[in-house]
Every structure is written in structure tokens, then in C-alpha cells.
Amino acid sequence: MQFATWNVNSLSVRLPQVLDWLATNPEVEVLALQETKLTDDKFPLQLLNEAGFQVHFFGQKTYNGVALISRTQTGTDVVRNIPGMDCDMARVLSATYTAPNGQPVRVVNGYFPNGQAPGTDKFAYKMRWLTALREWLRGELVKTPQLILLGDFNITFDDLDVYDPVALHETIHCTTEERTHLQDLIGLGLTDSHRLFPQPEKSYSWWDYRGFAFRRNNGLRIDHILVSDALKPFATACSIDRLPRKNERPSDHTPVVLTLGATA
DNA sequence: ATGACTAAACCTTTTAGA
Numbered sequence: 074m075q076f077a078t079w080n081v082n083s084l085s086v087r088l089p090q091v092l093d094w095l096a097t098n099p100e101v102e103v104l105a106l107q108e109t110k111l112t113d114d115k116f117p118l119q120l121l122n123e124a125g126f127q128v129h130f131f132g133q134k135t136y137n138g139v140a141l142i143s144r145t146q147t148g149t150d151v152v153r154n155i156p157g158m159d160c161d162m163a164r165v166l167s168a169t170y171t172a173p174n175g176q177p178v179r180v181v182n183g184y185f186p187n188g189q190a191p192g193t194d195k196f197a198y199k200m201r202w203l204t205a206l207r208e209w210l211r212g213e214l215v216k217t218p219q220l221i222l223l224g225d226f227n228i229t230f231d232d233l234d235v236y237d238p239v240a241l242h243e244t245i246h247c248t249t250e251e252r253t254h255l256q257d258l259i260g261l262g263l264t265d266s267h268r269l270f271p272q273p274e275k276s277y278s279w280w281d282y283r284g285f286a287f288r289r290n291n292g293l294r295i296d297h298i299l300v301s302d303a304l305k306p307f308a309t310a311c312s313i314d315r316l317p318r319k320n321e322r323p324s325d326h327t328p329v330v331l332t333l334g335a336t337a
Numbered sequence: 338a339t340g341a342c343t344a345a346a347c348c349t350t351t352t353a354g355a
Contacts, residue, residue: 082354083344108354110345135345136353187355227355246355279355282342293355325343325355
């Protein structure tokens with residue numbers, strides 16, 4: 074059973090690619106989307122239902138917007154955003170599914186703030202948002218020890234996740250302050266599933282549309298799937314699927330896929 | 338070159354993304 078994340082940068086534009094990808098990846102049970110950029114009244118619920126999928130979604134106009142698409146499961150206890158945090162943006166959507174071991178798994182889908190640049194108001198908001206997420210997740214992990222935090226984190230773990238660490242030293246997505254927040258999330262008892270397994274060198278999940286960045290593999294690894302300590306023994310693979318980045322009119326992000334087995 | 342693409346809205350120009 075697989076859990077995947079994909080920042081689609083407009084679901085209106087990318088819906089055919091999402092449906093195609095789900096058709097060619099039948100093991101994917103839950104797909105978390107970010108940047109749907111659709112208000113809930115415009116969400117393609119009927120098309121996805123007709124294709125056999127169950128969906129939860131939470132969006133807004135122009136920016137942000139998240140969704141959870143599942144193949145067979147309904148998903149329960151749906152929660153929008155970070156409870157207790159005053160935030161008018163559609164960035165988080167959580168639901169509980171059943172893992173292959175038969176136990177519930179809390180799936181938290183996040184579109185983390187971009188942060189623009191260190192020193193800006195948007196960067197300060199990103200820091201506040203990360204603190205609020207961490208404190209809320211602390212309680213979620215007690216309620217549901219099996220938890221997956223996945224999405225577009227807009228943060229690299231370290232220089233391995235950066236195509237040019239020298240040029241991008243302490244720039245947005247690569248600052249010590251952001252990475253400290255990411256490590257604080259790890260400190261809750263979460264693990265970067267990507268690094269649990271051997272990966273190709275220079276593995277990235279996002280490439281700029283400009284300057285032939287994908288062809289040159291000038292990318293960043295900013296889309297992540299974190300698994301809780303309780304779920305970690307069941308992880309059997311984690312991979313970045315670069316194929317959709319080669320589509321016509323691609324998203325600038327490509328899917329990341331976690332595979333869970335039934336036994337530890 | 339505070340640039341290069343892409344998407345959406347305030348739509349032939351601006352804002353934001355990362």
C-alpha cells in the first residue's frame with residue numbers, strides 16, 4: 074500500500090495528469106495534493122468520484138488548497154488546517170485511514186508556507202506556522218501513534234537536497250532557521266522516509282520552470298514523507314517519481330511515494 | 338539582468354511561487 078504526495082500547482086490544469094498517474098500507480102491508496110488553487114465549489118469532486126476515488130478537499134481561490142484522494146478508503150476525522158492557529162489560508166488537511174497492518178494511520182497533508190526570503194513578514198509567518206504545526210502534531214501523535222506527515226514542506230533537510238548548496242547558502246528553503254524547525258519535527262518522533270532507503274544521488278522533487286532546470290537537474294528536495302516511530306518499521310520503500318515532470322505542461326513538483334508493508 | 342517560466346486574477350499587467 075502506498076501513500077504519495079504531489080504539489081500539482083493548479084488542479085484545474087493538472088487533473089488529467091493526476092488521473093493518469095493514479096491509473097499507472099495502482100498501489101497508491103492515498104494521494105495528498107497541494108496547491109489545488111480551487112475553492113471547494115470548483116473542486117472536480119464528480120470527476121474524481123466517477124473515476125472511483127474518494128476525496129476530501131479544502132481550498133481557496135488562486136493560492137494554496139489541499140486534497141486527499143483515496144482509492145478504496147473513505148478517510149475519517151477530517152480536520153482542516155492547524156486547530157488553534159489563526160490562519161485564513163488552506164494549507165493542511167488531515168484524515169485517518171487504515172494502514173496495511175490493520176491499525177489506523179493519521180495522514181497529515183501540508184502545504185507549508187514558502188517564506189519568500191529571510192527577514193520578510195512571510196518568513197516570520199512561516200516560522201510561526203511551523204511552531205504551531207509542531208505543537209499540534211505532538212498531540213496528534215499521542216492520539217494516533219501511526220502517523221504520516223507529508224506534503225510540500227518548502228524546506229530542504231541539508232545540502233544533499235540542494236543542487237547548488239554554495240549559491241543557495243542560507244537562502245529560502247535552505248536556511249538554518251528553517252532546517253532547525255524541520256529537525257524539531259523530526260524530534261517529535263518522525264523520520265524522513267526518503268533517507269531510510271538507498272536513493273540516487275541528486276534526488277530532487279522540485280525544479281524551476283526556468284532555465285532548463287529539470288534537464289540540468291537543478292532542483293531541490295522539498296517534498297517529503299515523514300513517518301512516525303510506530304509506522305517506521307512498516308516502511309518498505311520511498312521513491313521520487315520523476316516521470317510526471319516530463320509531461321507536457323508539468324507541475325514544477327513531482328510525486329513522492331512511500332510504500333508500507335503489512336508486517337514489520 | 339532582483340532575470341529566466343507558469344498560473345491566476347485585479348487579465349496585454351501584476352503577483353506569487355521556490
